[in-house]
Amino acid sequence: xxxxxxxQPEMSVQEAETVTLSCTxxxxxxxxxxxxxxxxxxxxxxxxxxxxAYKQQNATENRFSxxxxxxxxSFSLKISDSQLGDTAMYFCAFAGGFKTIFGAGTxxxxxA
Amino acid sequence: AAGVIQSPRHLIKEKRETATLKCYPIPRHxxxxxxxxxxxxxxxxLISFYEKMQSDKGSIPDRFSAQQFSDYHSELNMSSLxxxxxxxxxxxxxxxxxAKNIQYFGAGTxxxxx
Numbered sequence: 448x449x450x451x452x453x454x455q456p457e458m459s460v461q462e463a464e465t466v467t468l469s470c471t472x473x474x475x476x477x478x479x480x481x482x483x484x485x486x487x488x489x490x491x492x493x494x495x496x497x498x499x500a501y502k503q504q505n506a507t508e509n510r511f512s513x514x515x516x517x518x519x520x521s522f523s524l525k526i527s528d529s530q531l532g533d534t535a536m537y538f539c540a541f542a543g544g545f546k547t548i549f550g551a552g553t554x555x556x557x558x559a
Numbered sequence: 560a561a562g563v564i565q566s567p568r569h570l571i572k573e574k575r576e577t578a579t580l581k582c583y584p585i586p587r588h589x590x591x592x593x594x595x596x597x598x599x600x601x602x603x604x605l606i607s608f609y610e611k612m613q614s615d616k617g618s619i620p621d622r623f624s625a626q627q628f629s630d631y632h633s634e635l636n637m638s639s640l641x642x643x644x645x646x647x648x649x650x651x652x653x654x655x656x657x658a659k660n661i662q663y664f665g666a667g668t669x670x671x672x673x
Contacts, residue, residue, distance in 0.1 A: 482661075484664075489666075490596075490647055490666075490667060491664070491666055491667075492602070492649060492651075492664035492667075493664075494661055494663075497661060538601055538602070542662075544615060545590070545592070545607040545609065545614040545615035546592070546604045546607060546615045546617055547592070547604060547662060548604065549601040549602050549603075550601060551600075551601050552601050
């Protein structure tokens with residue numbers, strides 16, 4: 448069975464600074480996908496970035512980038528130039544087949 | 560652009576009652592997923608459908624059932640409601656079965672069981 452672990456329940460960062468959220472996962476599959484979702488106070492689930500396991504190149508989406516280490520089963524999210532609107536719950540997710548498994552989430556506070 | 564529509568947005572029920580949650584996927588999306596997110600918890604996968612057939616099953620209680628209809632919308636039926644069923648229920652859709660297809664989430668239905 449797949450598992451996703453986010454070891455940081457809460458983090459805070461100063462506006463305009465950089466923060467990294469950690470995520471590790473466990474799977475025996477070779478073909479899968481990893482995602483970071485953002486859930487603001489509205490509780491809408493918003494896709495931030497995705498990574499395909501067979502791609503070695505780390506995904507980047509504007510201020511968001513990942514550090515994907517397949518052998519270590521690690522998938523961290525880096526947010527550069529943090530903005531107040533980045534304050535939210537961030538979920539790391541593993542997708543294989545029809546289901547997506549979410550981590551417990553990291554609550555990020557961006558301070559002015 | 561059209562998004563995933565869930566109805567109702569809020570639902571209040573008494574214990575032992577039944578509830579039906581509806582999900583209308585993005586047009587041309589043939590796969591629907593249901594998730595349950597309790598207070599302060601991560602979303603838990605319940606069940607998914609592809610082309611009107613159940614494709615995968617997660618931690619869905621036996622009191623719950625779901626189906627996908629010919630127009631690809633899906634309904635989650637919940638019977639003998641318990642206090643612990645109070646949660647945010649998300650529906651997501653994707654345009655295929657491959658996991659690389661991003662799941663687009665609806666705004667959720669907030670169910671409160673009193």
